[in-house]
Amino acid sequence: MITYEGLTDQLLGIVVAKENPDLETKKEQLVLDGAKYKQKLAETETQILTVLQNSKDILGDASAIEILSAASALSSEIEKKQEIAKVVEEEIDESRLSYKPIALRTAGLFFTVQDMCAIDPMYQYSLPFFTNLFVNAI
Numbered sequence: 001m002i003t004y005e006g007l008t009d010q011l012l013g014i015v016v017a018k019e020n021p022d023l024e025t026k027k028e029q030l031v032l033d034g035a036k037y038k039q040k041l042a043e044t045e046t047q048i049l050t051v052l053q054n055s056k057d058i059l060g061d062a063s064a065i066e067i068l069s070a071a072s073a074l075s076s077e078i079e080k081k082q083e084i085a086k087v088v089e090e091e092i093d094e095s096r097l098s099y100k101p102i103a104l105r106t107a108g109l110f111f112t113v114q115d116m117c118a119i120d121p122m123y124q125y126s127l128p129f130f131t132n133l134f135v136n137a138i
Contacts, residue, residue, distance in 0.1 A: 002127060004107055011134065012103035016096050018138045027092050030085050037078045044071045106134055 002010075017024040048071050055064045110130050116123035 004111065007107040007110060007127075008100075008103045010131075011106050012096060012099055014131065014135060015099045015102050015138065018135070019099065020095070023092055023095055026088070027096070030089050030092070033085060034082070037082060041075065041078060044074055047071060 013024060013027075016027075047067060051061075051064045051067050052058065055061045058064055110127070113123070113125055113130065117125075
């Protein structure tokens with residue numbers, strides 16, 4: 001079963017995607033970019049640890065120093081991109097807030113409809129059915 005907050009976030013994404021698709025696309029791209037940056041940082045950290053482990057004289061090993069310098073540059077570049085992404089994400093989240101009441105009310109409506117099955121089993125609705133109904137209503 002989905003939680004109220006989870007359903008609210010899911011419905012908020014649906015509303016924003018329908019009403020302002022560019023905004024939702026930017027939000028999704030920021031999430032993907034963030035994951036890609038974290039993966040690059042993890043790879044860089046692994047590479048640094050490998051170099052440090054395999055090098056007997058880190059100061060005399062030119063290739064190790066070069067790898068460490070490249071890793072440092074990559075790390076600062078990713079840090080700058082993440083700062084920019086954070087500002088853009090805050091702007092997007094602020095714009096998405098105007099759609100939040102719709103998502104909250106619809107999530108409440110889903111859980112109300114979900115409880116109707118206690119009255120009669122005929123009133124059982126699945127989340128995909130409800131979501132599809134919501135999209136068609138928009």
